Amino acid sequence: MRDILPDVERWRERGEKVAIATVVSMAGSAPRGPGAKLAVSESGELSGSVSGGCVEPAVVHSAMQVIKTGKPEMLEFGISEEENFEKIGLACGGTIRVFVQRLDW
Amino acid sequence: MNELYEELKELLKQEKGVALATVVGGGGGDEEHAGANMLVYPNKSARGTLGNAALDALVIEDARQTIWTGQALTRTYSVESETGALAFDVFIEGYPPPPTLIIVGAGHIAIPLTIFAKTLNYRVVIVDARAAFATRERFPLADELIVEWPDEVVEKMDLNPSTSVAVLTHDPKFDEPTLKVVLARNVGYVGAIGSRKTKAERDERLKKQGLTAEQLAQIHGPIGLNIGANNPEETALAIMAEIVARRHGKDAASILNWNKK
Structure with missing residues (x-):
């Protein structure tokens, strides 16, 4: 949270809505563990990361949706492209779950 | 809202x-x-x-x-x-509140150590009785620079499991009173500079001053992981790596063993 706060504050001062994606669980080894965060602004700016790059595009896509609807989403990124609904594999072969929530709490 | x-x-x-x-x-x-x-x-x-x-x-x-x-x-x-x-x-x-690193002794290792610790989001406090060493020019990133006798300063501080202490003066008249104060409290990490020989002699003196074997065993010395450091920057890296490992509960056997937690 500390790493993304300055950017989130900047976006909020501009009046933008913000979504925060958080790694909430991890099985096997993954690039970043529980607590890792990616913040996304309404205009598409990013801060932080949940995986070091490999699943970010799908998370950003979800975040844009969440900013619009206000309805949180849970994403799961799995072991390989075949097993993964989003067709995006993790470099290290682990599984992570990412919770995406609009910052309205 | x-x-x-x-x-x-x-x-x-x-x-x-x-x-x-x-x-x-x-x-x-x-x-x-x-x-x-x-x-x-x-x-x-x-x-x-x-x-x-x-x-x-x-x-x-x-x-x-x-x-x-x-x-x-x-x-x-x-x-x-x-x-x-x-x-x-x-x-x-x-x-948790951000971890704090107290560096006792503002010498050449303290400079890169401050940079590493700040990069890792530690709060850094430098303590040295020698005003010529503990200057803002040498430590632009330090959160606090205190020119006083280190044991007196540390005695007054809020030390907790989020606190690490690196004792780096090389001078027993500063190092030893500071170690006595720190070892009486509950800190996350305490390391003291000096070779194995220096450490053995220091342990002997501290023992005579009433410290227990258990307390002495808490002092990491020679300070830092054994990465072959042979300049101040590498020594600082070795110290910072040891502090991080200690914070995550890693023992010597598990540092290179990915099968161990």
């Missing part, structure tokens, strides 16, 4: 410990619960609710533990309701 977020932001700014809990799933498919947030304070009080009083009570207990460990985890809780037991997945994340 954004009350909990504003409060969390403020607590982080003030470097206070707090935990955030969020319902991320479950609740019998009741989507109203997903995204509910609660802040938990060290004294077990809370702000906000996860939407169920029994769930709040269970989560507060676990969340309080994470405040000091900084753990982030998802746990499933079962709560009785009129329609039977409901399961909730709750993500809990602890935000």
